[in-house]
Amino acid sequence: MPNWDDLKKIVPTLMQQSDKGFSKYAPPSNAAYSSDLIFPGAIAFPEDEENVSRIIDWAKPQGIPVVLRCGGHNYAGYSAGRGAGSLMIHLGGFKKVQLNVADGKVTIGAGCLNGEILSALKGKGPSPEVSLAIPSGRCPTVGISGYVLGGGIGFHTRRFGMGVDSLVGTKIVTADGKLLNCNKSENSDLFWACRGGGGGNFGVNTEFTFKVNPVEPVVLYRLEWKSPKGEGASAILQDIFSLISDSEGDLKRNLSAQFGIRASVGDDGNRSANIVVYMEGWSYDGDEVKLAEILNRVTQKNPPLKKKIEKKILTAAAEEFGGGGEHGGPNLTIPYRTTSVVATEPMRPDTSAAVVNHITDWARGKSPGEAAAISFFAMGGKDQEPGEDTAFAHRNAYFTLSGTAYWSITDTEDVKNYSQSWVDAVRDSLSLRLGKGAFVNFPDPNLKGWEKSYYGEGYDRLREIKNRYDPSNFFRYEQSIKPM
Ligand SMILES: Cc1cc2nc3c(=O)[nH]c(=O)nc-3n(C[C@H](O)[C@H](O)[C@H](O)COP(=O)(O)OP(=O)(O)OC[C@H]3O[C@@H](n4cnc5c(N)ncnc54)[C@H](O)[C@@H]3O)c2cc1C
Numbered sequence: 469m470p471n472w473d474d475l476k477k478i479v480p481t482l483m484q485q486s487d488k489g490f491s492k493y494a495p496p497s498n499a500a501y502s503s504d505l506i507f508p509g510a511i512a513f514p515e516d517e518e519n520v521s522r523i524i525d526w527a528k529p530q531g532i533p534v535v536l537r538c539g540g541h542n543y544a545g546y547s548a549g550r551g552a553g554s555l556m557i558h559l560g561g562f563k564k565v566q567l568n569v570a571d572g573k574v575t576i577g578a579g580c581l582n583g584e585i586l587s588a589l590k591g592k593g594p595s596p597e598v599s600l601a602i603p604s605g606r607c608p609t610v611g612i613s614g615y616v617l618g619g620g621i622g623f624h625t626r627r628f629g630m631g632v633d634s635l636v637g638t639k640i641v642t643a644d645g646k647l648l649n650c651n652k653s654e655n656s657d658l659f660w661a662c663r664g665g666g667g668g669n670f671g672v673n674t675e676f677t678f679k680v681n682p683v684e685p686v687v688l689y690r691l692e693w694k695s696p697k698g699e700g701a702s703a704i705l706q707d708i709f710s711l712i713s714d715s716e717g718d719l720k721r722n723l724s725a726q727f728g729i730r731a732s733v734g735d736d737g738n739r740s741a742n743i744v745v746y747m748e749g750w751s752y753d754g755d756e757v758k759l760a761e762i763l764n765r766v767t768q769k770n771p772p773l774k775k776k777i778e779k780k781i782l783t784a785a786a787e788e789f790g791g792g793g794e795h796g797g798p799n800l801t802i803p804y805r806t807t808s809v810v811a812t813e814p815m816r817p818d819t820s821a822a823v824v825n826h827i828t829d830w831a832r833g834k835s836p837g838e839a840a841a842i843s844f845f846a847m848g849g850k851d852q853e854p855g856e857d858t859a860f861a862h863r864n865a866y867f868t869l870s871g872t873a874y875w876s877i878t879d880t881e882d883v884k885n886y887s888q889s890w891v892d893a894v895r896d897s898l899s900l901r902l903g904k905g906a907f908v909n910f911p912d913p914n915l916k917g918w919e920k921s922y923y924g925e926g927y928d929r930l931r932e933i934k935n936r937y938d939p940s941n942f943f944r945y946e947q948s949i950k951p952m
Contacts, residue, residue, distance in 0.1 A: 469553060470532050472510045478522045481513040481561075485552070493537075493558060494549065497609070499877055500803035501545025508535060508549035508556040515561050520672050521645040527555055528643065528942050535945070536668050539581050539611020543806045544911040546668060546945045547614070559613060562674055567592060567600070573636065574602065575677045576612050583608025583790065590783045593682040599782040600680040603628040606726070608790040616676055617667040618909035619860040621868055623724040623749055623789070624681075626849025632663035632858045633851070634679045642671040643938040651677075661933045664860030666908040666922065669930075669949045670937050686750035687759045688785040691767060692774040693745040700770060701729060701827075702820035704745050707766045709815040712846040713866055720849040723762065724749040728843035729824060731831040739831035749846070750785050802838070805888060806872040807895040807912040810862040810905035811844075819901045826894050830873065835886040837875030842894065844869050861905070861924030868907050869898060888914070911947055918947050 476482050483490045485507065493511050495502040514520045527534050533554040537547045549556055562577030565588035576585055582604050589600040603624035605615050620631020628634060637651035640658065648671075650659035661670055693704055708727045711719075727747035734742045747766065751759045760777055767775065780788070823842050830840040844867045852863055862868070871894035873887035892914060899906075906912065906921035919927045927949075934941075935951040944950075 470509060470527075470530065470555065475510065475512060475523070475526055475555070478526055479512045479519055480515050483511045483513075485509060493560070494556070496540040496542060496545055496548040498543055498545060498804055499801055500805065501548040502803075505551060506545065506548045507552075508554040509552040511537075511556040511558050513558050513561050517639065517641055517647045517674050520557065520641045520674060521647060523555075523557055524641060524643065524672070524942075525645045528645075528940075534943070536613070536672055536943075538579055538613035538667075539609055539615075541607070541610045542614055542667070542911065543804075544913045544947070546911065546947070550945075557672060559611075559672070559674070564675065565589070567680070572680055573677055574600070574680050575675055576602075578613045578672075578674050578676065580612045581608060582610045582612065582615065585612060586783050586786050589680065591781075597781050598682050598684055601628075601683045601782060602634050602678040602680060603631045605631070606789055608787070612676060613673055614667040615909065617662055617665065617669075617673065619664040619862075619907070621845050621847070621907070621909070623726070623786075625845065625847055625851045626724055627721055627752055628681050629850040629853075629855065630664070630858075630860050632860050633856050634681070635663055635676060636679055637677040638662050638673050639675045640671040640673045643940065643942040647674075657933050658937060660857060661859050661930055663856070663858035664908075665926075665930050665933075665949065668943055668945060669934065671943060683752070683782045685754055685779050685781050686752055686785050687754060687756050687777060687779050688748075688750045688788060689759060689763060690748040690774065690776045691746065691763065691772040693770060694773045695741060695743050696745055696770065699821075701743065701745050701824045702817065704766065704770050705729065705820040705823060706815065706817055707769065708747050709820070709866075711762070711765050713814065713848060719762070722753055723751050723759075723846075725846040726843060727846070728841060729827050730839060730841035730843075731827050732839035733836075739836055740828065743827060743831060748789065754779060801877060802874055803877060803884075804872050804874040805891045805912075806870050806910050807891050807915065808871070808907040808910035809869045809895065809899045809902050810907055811866045811869060812862075812864050812903035812905060813901065814866060815902070819898070822897055822901065826871070826890070826897070830890050833886055833890070835880070835882040836890075837873060837879055837883045837887050839874045840872065840887075840890065842869060842871045859923065859926050859930060861922070861926050862907070865903075865905065868910070869902065870907075870910050871895065871898070913946060922947075
């Protein structure tokens with residue numbers, strides 16, 4: 469067992485399992501990995517890069533496994549810990565948000581969460597209702613580090629590109645304890661890898677510098693159809709897909725969208741009656757009437773039960789979506805498993821029907837859990853235009869799909885097994901129809917051939933870079949990039 473007292477001499481704050489506060493910082497957002505068997509023996513909270521470097525210099529020669537933690541939202545528990553002999557390096561102390569309006573950039577500490585960045589940039593545009601924004605993700609508690617290192621998708625993707633497309637520099641402490649500046653001219657190979665090569669692979673990133681984009685008030689929309697009958701659900705999904713992939717006008721840049729289908733257990737225990745199709749997002753041009761007309765292409769044939777269209781400043785729109793989304797925000801008591809498919813094939817009617825069948829099967833299954841969802845983040849705008857050279861591999865996609873099953877910590881093995889098999893079936897059937905790609909920010913521990921699915925042809929280049937900066941594979945977990 470590591471001698472944690474030695475480490476206490478190096479870091480200002482170290483929490484061991486028996487310390488007050490440990491149980492607040494150790495659990496990840498997915499309760500499937502919230503276990504004393506997985507948690508690390510200690511959590512180190514470095515205050516600066518020098519601290520990070522000294523922690524690595526202490527842990528590496530002793531072979532102590534480390535995990536890195538920013539927002540703790542990794543779906544597969546890769547920031548949860550590797551048992552009592554392991555150490556978590558928690559970046560929660562790196563909270564800087566330093567805006568340089570003159571050069572249109574912001575430098576963000578590696579411990580910041582999405583919501584903190586949004587608030588810091590609120591109203592910082594040329595007038596109070598104009599915010600500055602990086603292309604961030606949906607949930608306010610997602611950490612910047614994992615989010616951007618994996619590529620980063622969100623409502624801004626079609627307008628401004630993936631999160632990594634706005635990244636212009638990062639600082640990272642590598643396995644030899646050195647602090648490196650990475651950008652297009654310094655350590656450009658490592659910079660390339662940090663733009664989509666996934667968290668926890670190359671070192672401890674301590675800050676990220678992004679270009680910022682001014683965003684005028686947006687028109688938020690939310691549409692919801694409850695238990696559409698018969699073929700209804702797949703017809704709605706198909707209409708939504710036609711709309712988001714329409715290349716007329718500026719639709720692909722102006723309209724952001726997340727849509728999907730979900731089922732959950734109702735108060736009466738019924739799941740089949742609780743199937744909902746939804747579509748939500750915002751448009752950028754501030755024109756509510758125009759947006760209503762555009763959405764009519766989906767709503768006219770199938771009027772939604774709930775419909776909201778409202779102009780809002782960016783932060784208010786983001787806050788409205790904050791608690792919702794696929795996982796309904798972080799809830800440390802809900803275990804789940806997610807898989808993903810990055811779609812390079814269009815969604816045909818038989819694919820929409822298959823999506824709906826997966827959800828109805830789940831709802832009627834023998835041992836379903838709390839909820840299941842198949843969600844789609846629309847792509848196909850700026851994210852697909854030739855531009856920055858990054859490790860993010862999916863530059864010809866229509867959307868990224870996630871399939872998630874949730875259960876409860878008190879559920880039986882039958883329910884867990886059913887949930888796992890259901891997620892496997894979603895990935896198997898939908899990847900056959902839509903493409904083999906998968907999104908590293910939605911890691912799936914059961915995914916076979918994850919190397920090519922996450923990273924495509926870039927995987928070999930990532931391995932070469934890993935070899936250069938971490939040849940002894942100090943930073944590693946089940947699906948980390950292996951040195952050559
Ligand atoms: C509720 C919810 C909503 C989500 N919404 C979106 C979304 O809209 N768009 C999207 O793209 N993704 C989304 N995700 C996925 C999310 O982006 C990824 O899970 C991301 O990795 C989380 O980053 P984190 O810092 O919170 O997680 P962590 O679990 O802390 O870290 C994730 C990975 O990065 C590593 N890491 C952490 N900090 C560092 C660091 N400083 N340097 C190097 N490596 C580090 C960790 O070791 C781990 O492997 C969502 C996840 C959840 C649970």
